[in-house]
Amino acid sequence: MLNIVLFGPPGAGKGTQSEKLISKYHLTHISTGDLFRKHLTEGTELGKLAQKYMDDGKLVPDEVVIGMVDDKLKSTNGSSGVIFDGFPRTVNQAEALDKLLNGMGEPIKGMIALNVPEAELRIRIKERGKTSGRVDDQDEAKITTRIKVYQDETMPVANYYKSQSKYHQIEGVGEIEEIFHDICSVIDSF
Structure with a gap:
C-alpha cells in the first residue's frame, strides 16, 4: 500500500494536491477534520468522547484521534493506500x-x-477566504495564530520523518500542475 503524509502549513495547497493525488493513485483520503465531523454527526462513542473534550475547551487526546484514524483505516478495503492530510x-x-x-x-x-513562504501563505489564505466563506481565512490575527501554531507544534513532525529518511520537500509555489508533477516524481520513487 502507498501510505503518504501530505504536509505543509495552512494555505500550502494540500487540499488541491490531495484531490489530484487521490484520483491518480486511487488513495483513501484521511483528514482528521473530516473524521471529527463524521463521528460527531453519527454520534459514535469516539464522537461522544471527542465532544466531551471539545465542550470543555480542551484538545481531543491523541488516543481518541488515533482511534478515529484506526476506524477509518479498517474501512479502506480495496484502496491502493492512504493520503493523510x-x-x-x-x-x-x-x-x-x-x-x-x-x-x-x-x-x-x-x-x-x-x-x-509565509507571505505567499497569507495571500493564498485570504484568497481562499473570499471564495470559501471561511471567516477565519479573512482575519489577519487568526491567520497569524494558525501559522504560528503550525511552526511551533506541527513542524517538529517533519523532523520525526526526516530521522526515518522519509521526508521529501517540494516547492509549493508555481503552477499547480508543475507542483503535482514534482509530487508524483517523489511518489513514483517509493
Missing part, C-alpha cells in the same frame, strides 16, 4: 500512527512537505 499534527500522533500502520504491515512510505 493535516495529520499527524504532533510527534506523539506520528509515533502512534507508525505503531498502528506498522502493526498492519503497511508503514508510511514518505512525507511530502509543501514549502511555501
